Amino acid sequence: MTLDLGHGVSEYYHVDSFTSERFQGNPAGVILTRALPAEETMRRIAGELQLESAFAAPSGNADCDYAVAYYTGVTRIPLCGHDTIALGSVLAHKGELPEGGALRISTDVGVLELRHLAAGWIQMSQAKPWFGEIVDARGLADALEIDAEVLNGASPQVVSTGTPFLIASVKDRAALNALGEGTSRLAEYLAALPGSPVGLYCWALSDLAPETEAIRTRCFCPGAGLPEDPVTGSASGAFGAYLTARKLVEPGVISIWQGNINVRTGHVRVECDGESVRVSGQGTIIVRGEL
Structure with missing residues (x-):
């Protein structure tokens, strides 16, 4: 061509x-x-x-x-x-x-x-982490057309290390795998949030267990023409900053496997010390x- x-x-x-x-x-x-x-x-x-x-x-x-x-x-x-x-x-x-x-x-x-x-x-x-508002999980559940209990009392937050994403946990890998691709309702919901997140980045809360080798995640960006983004480096950086700021992990290397297990997955490493973020x-x- x-x-x-x-x-x-x-x-x-x-x-x-x-x-x-x-x-x-x-x-x-x-x-x-x-x-x-x-x-x-x-x-x-x-x-x-x-x-x-x-x-x-x-x-x-x-x-x-x-x-x-x-x-x-x-x-x-x-x-x-x-x-x-x-x-x-x-x-x-x-x-x-x-x-x-x-x-x-x-x-x-x-x-x-x-x-x-x-x-x-x-x-x-990546850019220095920026933390936006914590949003109501019930509104996100409605946008995803799921039961609010799937979000397990999560406090979704918009975070950016260059591109803003809404970070939200679900209770376990089964709930993560069951999520459907982003709908038009999700696109409208994200567009109305302060901070203008381009996508929703979900992770399995159960993966914080000490024996877990990697955290499983998925990312949905319907407003950017990407119903599901297979592996998202900018969102992974924001996620690493989110985990570190909430003291859910120790500063250091975070291993992430992202994607739909039936389609495509990929491996990301994130290093975050609270101020700087590096994605590999x-x-x-x-x-x-x-x-």
């Missing part, structure tokens, strides 16, 4: 993020170009690819290496974690981010750092081409 972006030929990659297996994790588009195209062009490309996509171009700025913009087919988003992990994986593949190396990217939430860790893991820094994952390149 050839498309005139106004800046010559651009490289295109389809990457499965937060996984070392093909057709798992969260698929992302990565477009490397000489300069960022017009906003409408980027939105239309993301819509054509049917992927949340990161557009990256050399920044020409001494403070960072790349300027990055994130789009779905519906809208621009401030920060997309799985797209960022995908971008890091592509740059590592091209030799521009060697193992042990780091570079800086300029995003709508500020300048962030990308690091290439061992075994192909890419780590991204692997990426697997599926398709490479030109636009």
